[in-house]
Amino acid sequence: MEKEKVTVTQIRKWKEAGKKITVLTAYDYPLAKILDQAGIDILLVGDSLGNVVLGHPNTLPVTMEDMIHHTQAVVRACKQAMVVADMPFMSYQVSREEAIRNAGRLIKEGGAEVVKLEGGMAVEESIRAIVQCGIPVMGHVGLTPQSIHSFGGHKVQGRGDEAAQRVLADARAVERAGAFSIVLEGIPRSLGERITQELSIPTIGIGAGPCCDGQVLVTYDLLGFYDDFAPRFVKRYANLRGIIFEAIQAYKDEVEGGLFPTETHCFK
Numbered sequence: 001m002e003k004e005k006v007t008v009t010q011i012r013k014w015k016e017a018g019k020k021i022t023v024l025t026a027y028d029y030p031l032a033k034i035l036d037q038a039g040i041d042i043l044l045v046g047d048s049l050g051n052v053v054l055g056h057p058n059t060l061p062v063t064m065e066d067m068i069h070h071t072q073a074v075v076r077a078c079k080q081a082m083v084v085a086d087m088p089f090m091s092y093q094v095s096r097e098e099a100i101r102n103a104g105r106l107i108k109e110g111g112a113e114v115v116k117l118e119g120g121m122a123v124e125e126s127i128r129a130i131v132q133c134g135i136p137v138m139g140h141v142g143l144t145p146q147s148i149h150s151f152g153g154h155k156v157q158g159r160g161d162e163a164a165q166r167v168l169a170d171a172r173a174v175e176r177a178g179a180f181s182i183v184l185e186g187i188p189r190s191l192g193e194r195i196t197q198e199l200s201i202p203t204i205g206i207g208a209g210p211c212c213d214g215q216v217l218v219t220y221d222l223l224g225f226y227d228d229f230a231p232r233f234v235k236r237y238a239n240l241r242g243i244i245f246e247a248i249q250a251y252k253d254e255v256e257g258g259l260f261p262t263e264t265h266c267f268k
């Protein structure tokens with residue numbers, strides 16, 4: 001039986017019902033297919049694509065073309081999960097018109113169902129304009145990676161009263177503008193809890209504590225693709241780098257030793 005697509009209406013109801021929302025990043029067809037089949041509710045084609053998959057030092061160089069290309073691959077794999085595409089740096093900051101045009105491209109050319117963009121009060125008007133075009137928006141406040149240079153690095157935001165009030169005001173602006181949900185990234189657990197209680201839209205946390213309505217992680221982080229640094233908020237559920245490395249070494253050894261291919265791998 002065909003599975004039903006996760007919808008914006010459902011996600012909103014899950015907050016009221018207290019059902020936790022699962023979100024993971026996806027950038028390509030094979031991994032997106034596994035996540036979809038595993039029943040993850042939302043696949044986020046994050047602009048973390050830049051550092052995770054394209055080898056950039058951060059998310060800033062990611063282009064609209066990159067996002068559309070990878071969103072298309074993820075959409076092809078998804079039968080059930082909702083697909084959210086990130087608006088890359090400078091695709092929505094210059095003007096409302098550009099924000100609308102680029103959000104439209106992610107829906108029309110990329111095939112996404114929702115767009116996500118970073119910021120609060122500063123982008124309130126752009127969020128409102130995109131929503132008015134019939135495009136659902138997911139907001140993103142707190143440690144917003146497109147602002148790393150103003151933050152002076154990947155630093156937890158909202159520590160202390162004044163900073164917490166700023167993040168709270170940003171979250172309220174996102175809700176006021178009509179976003180259907182919001183990512184809270186890199187903020188103290190207590191602030192994550194407060195925003196979740198105060199807003200009527202679902203909060204999706206990453207480094208924002210357990211009280212958010214849902215959680216998101218970069219899939220490559222939870223699968224253990226790297227053997228170096230992992231942020232505090234990441235839990236590794238597997239060590240895929242180790243498994244892949246061993247398999248590749250075994251292949252190399254067998255080819256070099258004349259053990260692969262054997263008769264069973266040959267055509268008659």
Ligand code: KIV
Nearest residue numbers: 025046047048183216
């Ligand atoms: O780009 C991304 O992957 C994100 C999530 C980490 C929230 O924005």
